Amino acid sequence: xxxxxxxxxxxxxxxxxxxxxxxxxxxxxxxxxxxxxxxxxxxxxxxxxxxxxxxxxxxxxxxxxxxxxxxxxxxxxxxxxxxxxxxxxxxxxxxxxxxxxxxxxxxxxxxxxxxxxxxxxxxxxxxxxxxxxxxxxxxxxxxxxxxxxxxxxxxxxxxxxxxxxxxxxxxxxxxxxxxxxxxxxxxxxxxxxxxxxxxxxxxxxxxxxxxxxxxxxxxxxxxxxxxxxxxxxxxxxxxxxxxxxxxxxx
Amino acid sequence: xxxxxxxxxxxxxxxxxxxxxxxxxxxxxxxxxxxxxxxxxxxxxxxxxxxxxxxxxxxxxxxxxxxxxxxxxxxxxxxxxxxxxxxxxxxxxxxxxxxxxxxxxxxxxxxxxxxxxxxxxxxxxxxxxxxxxxxxxxxxxxxxxxxxxxxxxxxxxxxxxxxxxxxxxxxxxxxxxxxxxxxxxxxxxxxxxxxxxxxxxxxxxxxxxxxxxxxxxxxxxxxxxxxxxxxxxxxxxxxxxxxxxxxxxx
DNA sequence: CCAAAAGTGTTCATAATACACCCATGC
DNA sequence: GCATGGGTGTATTATGAACACTTTTGG
Numbered sequence: 340x341x342x343x344x345x346x347x348x349x350x351x352x353x354x355x356x357x358x359x360x361x362x363x364x365x366x367x368x369x370x371x372x373x374x375x376x377x378x379x380x381x382x383x384x385x386x387x388x389x390x391x392x393x394x395x396x397x398x399x400x401x402x403x404x405x406x407x408x409x410x411x412x413x414x415x416x417x418x419x420x421x422x423x424x425x426x427x428x429x430x431x432x433x434x435x436x437x438x439x440x441x442x443x444x445x446x447x448x449x450x451x452x453x454x455x456x457x458x459x460x461x462x463x464x465x466x467x468x469x470x471x472x473x474x475x476x477x478x479x480x481x482x483x484x485x486x487x488x489x490x491x492x493x494x495x496x497x498x499x500x501x502x503x504x505x506x507x508x509x510x511x512x513x514x515x516x517x518x519x520x521x522x523x524x525x526x527x528x529x530x531x532x533x534x535x536x537x538x539x540x541x542x543x544x545x546x547x548x549x550x551x552x553x554x555x556x557x558x559x560x561x562x563x564x565x566x567x568x569x570x571x572x573x574x575x576x577x578x579x580x581x582x583x584x585x586x587x588x589x
Numbered sequence: 590x591x592x593x594x595x596x597x598x599x600x601x602x603x604x605x606x607x608x609x610x611x612x613x614x615x616x617x618x619x620x621x622x623x624x625x626x627x628x629x630x631x632x633x634x635x636x637x638x639x640x641x642x643x644x645x646x647x648x649x650x651x652x653x654x655x656x657x658x659x660x661x662x663x664x665x666x667x668x669x670x671x672x673x674x675x676x677x678x679x680x681x682x683x684x685x686x687x688x689x690x691x692x693x694x695x696x697x698x699x700x701x702x703x704x705x706x707x708x709x710x711x712x713x714x715x716x717x718x719x720x721x722x723x724x725x726x727x728x729x730x731x732x733x734x735x736x737x738x739x740x741x742x743x744x745x746x747x748x749x750x751x752x753x754x755x756x757x758x759x760x761x762x763x764x765x766x767x768x769x770x771x772x773x774x775x776x777x778x779x780x781x782x783x784x785x786x787x788x789x790x791x792x793x794x795x796x797x798x799x800x801x802x803x804x805x806x807x808x809x810x811x812x813x814x815x816x817x818x819x820x821x822x823x824x825x826x827x828x829x830x831x832x833x834x835x836x837x838x839x
Numbered sequence: 840c841c842a843a844a845a846g847t848g849t850t851c852a853t854a855a856t857a858c859a860c861c862c863a864t865g866c
Numbered sequence: 867g868c869a870t871g872g873g874t875g876t877a878t879t880a881t882g883a884a885c886a887c888t889t890t891t892g893g
Contacts (some may be wrong), residue, residue, distance in 0.1 A: 341800075363656075363657040363658060364614035364615060364616055364617070365614060365615075365617055365657045366614055366658060367614070367615055367617070367688075367699055399689075405688070406611060406613075407613040407614060407615045407697045408690060408697050409690070410690070411688050411689045412686065412699060413688070413689075421773070431847040433685065433686065435683060436662065436683060436686040436701050438655070438661050438663065438701065439661045439663075439829030440658060440659070440660070440661055440664030445656045445865060449662060449701075451686050451688065451699075461883065510593070536843090536845085536846090536884085537844080537845080548846085552883070552884070553845080553846085554845095554847075554848085554884095554885080555843090555884085556847075557845085557846070557847090558847095558882095559881095559882085562881095574672055574786050576845095576873070577881040577893095579843095579844080579891080579892085580842085580843050580891070580892060580893090581844025581845060581889095581890070581891055581892080582843085582844055582845040582846075582889060582891055583844095583845080583890070583891065584844075584845055584846090585845085585846090586794055637865085651884085655881050767862075774872060777875090785872085786872085786873095787871080787872080801880040802847080802856075802857070802858085803871090803872080803873085804857095804858085804873075804874075804875085805856065805870090806873095807873070808854095809854090810854095812854090826872095828864095828865095829862070829864080829865085829870090829871080830864070830865060830866095830869085830871060831862090831864060831865085831869085831871025831872060832862060832863040832864055832872040832873070833863070833864070833871095833872080834871080834872055834873090835872085835873090840893105841893090842890105842891105842892090842893090843890100843891085843892085843893105844889100844890090844891085845888100845889075845890075845891095846875095846887105846888080846889070847885080847886105847887080847888070847889090848871100848885105848886085848888095849884105849885085849886080849887100849888100850884085850885085851882100851883085851884085852881100852882085852883085852884105853880100853881080853882075853883100854879100854880080854881070854882095855878100855879080855880070855881090856877100856878080856879075856880095857876105857877090857878080857879100858875100858876085858877085858878105859874105859875085859876085859877105860873105860874080860875080860876100861872100861873080861874070861875095862871105862872075862873070862874090863870100863871095863872080863873100864869105864870085864871090864872095865868105865869090865870085866867105866868095866869090866870105
């Protein structure tokens with residue numbers, strides 16, 4: 340909360356009598372595209388099955404109305420994330436704001452969309468207040484669009500509620516573009532103080548949706564992170580099949 | 590405007606009786622950071638001197654309330670841009686949404702910020718409805734922050750209204766980061782069908798705030814645009830001092 | 840010994856950077 | 867002819883991608 344300092348008595352009187360209802364106001368929601376990493380190294384998104392109208396029964400990204408005056412939009416997103424997943428203090432960045440009239444049939448709703456990257460393990464998929472069903476879906480995004488699937492279900496992007504197809508598409512595109520020059524990938528590590536280069540590579544591969552060459556990946560990792568002191572060695576793996584891997588810590 | 594198709598009669602009845610006033614609603618504005626190129630190849634921003642409270646007399650970026658239900662946020666931004674500058678159909682992209690409580694002392698205002706790149710010449714700096722004063726300012730953004738200056742005036746970023754310091758900083762940072770892999774620079778050309786490589790270089794230099802090597806710039810331009818067919822030759826300059834330059838067209 | 844995973848080194852193509860130098864024009 | 871800006875070429879280094887090969891473990 341800023342502390343605005345009145346610049347004159349005239350201004351104070353003006354502001355105290357300001358009629359806030361002059362312009363019609365939209366509802367504002369904070370919606371979140373929550374990504375995590377499946378056990379097979381596949382990217383997953385958390386979706387909620389809508390229990391009420393509109394789009395009842397359809398899958399949607401979690402979100403909710405901003406408590407206007409009580410919290411910032413960022414805080415609303417963090418609160419929603421906590422409610423849906425139990426997770427706090429993870430990667431949560433604003434993505435884009437969607438404000439087409441008619442995107443919600445009830446009334447004008449402007450949605451500020453966020454992207455969250457949550458390590459599997461911290462994430463407890465739980466039903467929200469409304470006892471909605473929440474599920475993780477694997478995603479495959481190619482030229483034909485996005486397909487969502489897991490053990491029980493499979494559907495295409497056009498079955499999503501609202502304009503959530505556009506939001507999820509933008510979220511995937513954004514993290515794909517960002518990962519090569521930002522440190523986003525580290526946000527999906529199970530343990531940021533004990534990870535191997537191969538574990539990190541799996542995250543890059545899931546996000547970029549392509550196989551990477553391990554020797555070259557290692558070279559870039561050592562050059563961009565270890566040599567610059569952003570990451571340091573923290574021991575060795577003790578068990579496992581092949582040669583023990585060095586562990587790193589961020 | 591989407592056309593929502595009711596999935597059942599039950600849903601139609603629910604939606605028609607939906608109480609839109611359940612959640613308190615914020616005011617939403619579309620604000621625009623309008624950049625143009627000064628005659629000396631310097632980057633400029635359009636600012637408005639506020640005629641009313643709050644921050645009366647301070648300089649601010651243009652913007653205004655979204656006509657909820659009648660236009661999208663994007664349309665509101667385009668409308669504002671037209672009103673302030675007379676310009677249509679130019680580069681106008683959403684930047685970020687600012688929603689901290691208290692950023693406007695009157696009431697909760699959520700501002701969706703946009704970045705516009707307008708060629709000098711098309712731009713007619715004009716007073717808005719409120720007969721506010723509108724002026725172009727040169728900007729210098731270094732480690733000490735932004736300084737705004739022109740023939741008559743000079744002030745630092747902390748003198749701006751609202752949180753417009755943060756918005757303008759983010760806008761500058763964003764176009765600086767984008768220019769190397771997006772085609773944004775072309776948006777500032779006076780004539781997109783008759784421009785020289787040097788003219789384009791001036792735009793890059795203004796945005797990046799650094800001098801570029803002309804031979805290397807030409808090489809990259811020919812490789813990335815001409816060779817790929819995105820840009821083609823369109824004649825030669827006829828007048829001027831040195832060797833006539835080739836003209837290109839996008 | 841052999842499979843599996845980690846780690847090292849080499850080669851080749853491309854791109855970024857820094858320049859030296861030549862070309863066509865106006866005055 | 868010479869200053870001015872346009873344009874070409876070259877050498878150096880950095881980066882990215884492909885891949886052969888070695889090392890250390892478990893079984």
